[in-house]
Amino acid sequence: NAGVTQTPKFQVLKTGQSMTLQCAQDMNHNSMYWYRQDPGMGLRLIYYSASEGTTDKGEVPNGYNVSRLNKREFSLRLESAAPSQTSVYFCASSAYTGGGKTDTQYFGPGTRLTVL
Amino acid sequence: SQQGEEDPQALSIQEGENATMNCSYKTSINNLQWYRQNSGRGLVHLILIRSNEREKHSGRLRVTLDTSKKSSSLLITASRAADTASYFCATDRSGTYKYIFGTGTRLKVLA
Numbered sequence: 530n531a532g533v534t535q536t537p538k539f540q541v542l543k544t545g546q547s548m549t550l551q552c553a554q555d556m557n558h559n560s561m562y563w564y565r566q567d568p569g570m571g572l573r574l575i576y577y578s579a580s581e582g583t584t585d586k587g588e589v590p591n592g593y594n595v596s597r598l599n600k601r602e603f604s605l606r607l608e609s610a611a612p613s614q615t616s617v618y619f620c621a622s623s624a625y626t627g628g629g630k631t632d633t634q635y636f637g638p639g640t641r642l643t644v645l
Numbered sequence: 646s647q648q649g650e651e652d653p654q655a656l657s658i659q660e661g662e663n664a665t666m667n668c669s670y671k672t673s674i675n676n677l678q679w680y681r682q683n684s685g686r687g688l689v690h691l692i693l694i695r696s697n698e699r700e701k702h703s704g705r706l707r708v709t710l711d712t713s714k715k716s717s718s719l720l721i722t723a724s725r726a727a728d729t730a731s732y733f734c735a736t737d738r739s740g741t742y743k744y745i746f747g748t749g750t751r752l753k754v755l756a
Binding site: 562564570571572573574577585587588619632633634635637638639 | 678686687688693733735744745748
């Protein structure tokens with residue numbers, strides 16, 4: 530049982546390049562999330578997917594797109610990377626407990642992205 | 646804007662002392678969670694407390710929730726050097742599926 534896995538662990542991009550961050554969970558969770566964490570800061574929600582087939586914007590969605598490929602996988606795409614997107618990106622998942630409520634979030638190890 | 650705000654931003658104590666950090670939030674919630682993050686690492690879940698609960702314990706951790714004041718506190722008793730980390734609270738606004746994180750409290754436990 531691997532929990533939440535993310536690839537790659539590290540990535541360096543040039544301004545304007547594109548890339549996709551991959552996330553997968555094996556806990557049969559309905560909800561998945563993408564966060565970014567800038568140095569010395571908390572996590573900010575980029576996008577989330579309450580269930581398979583749905584995605585919604587979080588606090589800082591500009592410059593990103595997501596795909597909920599299936600129940601297990603939730604990818605984050607940067608179409609044209611900018612230096613302001615240099616950050617550590619975390620994926621998380623949680624179970625849906627009904628009535629618009631979710632349970633504990635479990636996090637992946639993160640992807641350190643640098644945009645030059 | 647951030648849903649959760651931790652206080653203090655930084656805390657330095659001696660090993661064996663207790664550490665208390667607080668979290669305030671703005672809207673009604675379903676759950677509040679506390680996480681620990683060691684420098685450069687991922688987040689480790691500590692405790693989830695639901696809106697109808699007032700207190701939860703896990704080992705040396707005690708979490709309280711006061712929904713009337715929209716605040717929570719995390720108490721770490723008999724702290725150890727290994728407790729040195731950043732601690733974050735995360736709240737989910739009622740009726741949504743998303744958690745919003747605070748900016749964290751950086752705890753340093755001196756041996």
